[in-house]
Amino acid sequence: AQKVTQAQTEISVVEKEDVTLDCVYETRDTTYYLFWYKQPPSGELVFLIRRNSFDEQNEISGRYSWNFQKSTSSFNFTITASQVVDSAVYFCALSRSYNTDKLIFGTGTRLQVFP
Amino acid sequence: EAEVAQSPRYKITEKSQAVAFWCDPISGHATLYWYRQILGQGPELLVQFQDESVVDDSQLPKDRFSAERLKGVDSTLKIQPAELGDSAMYLCASSFAGGVYEQYFGPGTRLTVT
Numbered sequence: 001a002q003k004v005t006q007a008q009t010e011i012s013v014v015e016k017e018d019v020t021l022d023c024v025y026e027t028r029d030t031t032y033y034l035f036w037y038k039q040p041p042s043g044e045l046v047f048l049i050r051r052n053s054f055d056e057q058n059e060i061s062g063r064y065s066w067n068f069q070k071s072t073s074s075f076n077f078t079i080t081a082s083q084v085v086d087s088a089v090y091f092c093a094l095s096r097s098y099n100t101d102k103l104i105f106g107t108g109t110r111l112q113v114f115p
Numbered sequence: 116e117a118e119v120a121q122s123p124r125y126k127i128t129e130k131s132q133a134v135a136f137w138c139d140p141i142s143g144h145a146t147l148y149w150y151r152q153i154l155g156q157g158p159e160l161l162v163q164f165q166d167e168s169v170v171d172d173s174q175l176p177k178d179r180f181s182a183e184r185l186k187g188v189d190s191t192l193k194i195q196p197a198e199l200g201d202s203a204m205y206l207c208a209s210s211f212a213g214g215v216y217e218q219y220f221g222p223g224t225r226l227t228v229t
Contacts, residue, residue, distance in 0.1 A: 004157075035217070043204060045158070045220035091157050102148065102171060103218060105157025 006106035021077045023092030034075045035093040117141040119221035133195035140209030152204040
C-alpha cells in the first residue's frame with residue numbers, strides 16, 4: 001500500500017527563519033513520483049515540484065530546496081529566509097507510474113510565518 | 116496563464132437535496148481528476164477521466180455520487196442525495212496526459228450540507 005506521512009501538523013516561525021517540512025513515504029513500487037503542493041488560504045493547490053524515484057539529486061529553486069533520500073524514504077522541503085507569504089498548508093504527495101496516477105496526499109503541514 | 120475553472124465556489128445545501136459541481140480543465144488537458152478534501156486532511160481522489168472515459172472511480176460512492184465528462188472537455192460531479200458527511204472541499208485538477216505530468220488544481224467548491 002502507498003502512504004505519505006507528514007508528522008508535523010503545524011509549524012510557526014518568525015520571518016527570515018529557515019524551516020524544514022518533513023515527508024516520509026511508503027511504497028513497494030520501484031518507479032514512483034513525489035510532489036509538493038502549497039495550499040494558501042484561498043484553497044487552490046499550487047504545484048511546487050515533481051521528483052521521480054530515479055533522481056535523487058537535491059533541487060533548489062530560489063528560497064525553496066528539496067532533499068530526496070530513498071534510503072530513508074523521505075522527501076523533505078526547506079524554505080530559507082521564510083516570508084509571511086509562505087504561510088499556507090503544504091502537502092507532500094506520491095503517485096505510481098502505472099495503473100492509476102492518482103496523487104496520494106499526506107495530511108499536510110500548516111506553516112505560519114509571523115512578521 | 117491557463118487555469119482550471121470550477122463553479123460554484125461555495126454551495127450550501129440541505130441533506131437529501133441534489134447538488135452539482137462543474138469543472139473546466141486547462142485547454143488541451145486530456146486527464147481530469149475530482150478530489151475530495153475533508154477539513155484538516157489531504158485530498159483524496161474520487162474519479163479520474165482520460166478524455167471521456169473513466170480510468171479510476173474506485174473511491175467514488177456510486178450509490179450517491181456520479182461524474183461525467185461527455186465530450187472529453189468539461190466535467191460535472193453530482194451528489195444525490197447529499198448527506199452531512201459530504202461537507203468538504205471538492206477539487207478538480209487536470210493534466211496534459213496523466214502519468215508523469217503534474218496536475219493543476221482549480222480553486223475548489225466548498226460544500227456545506229446542513
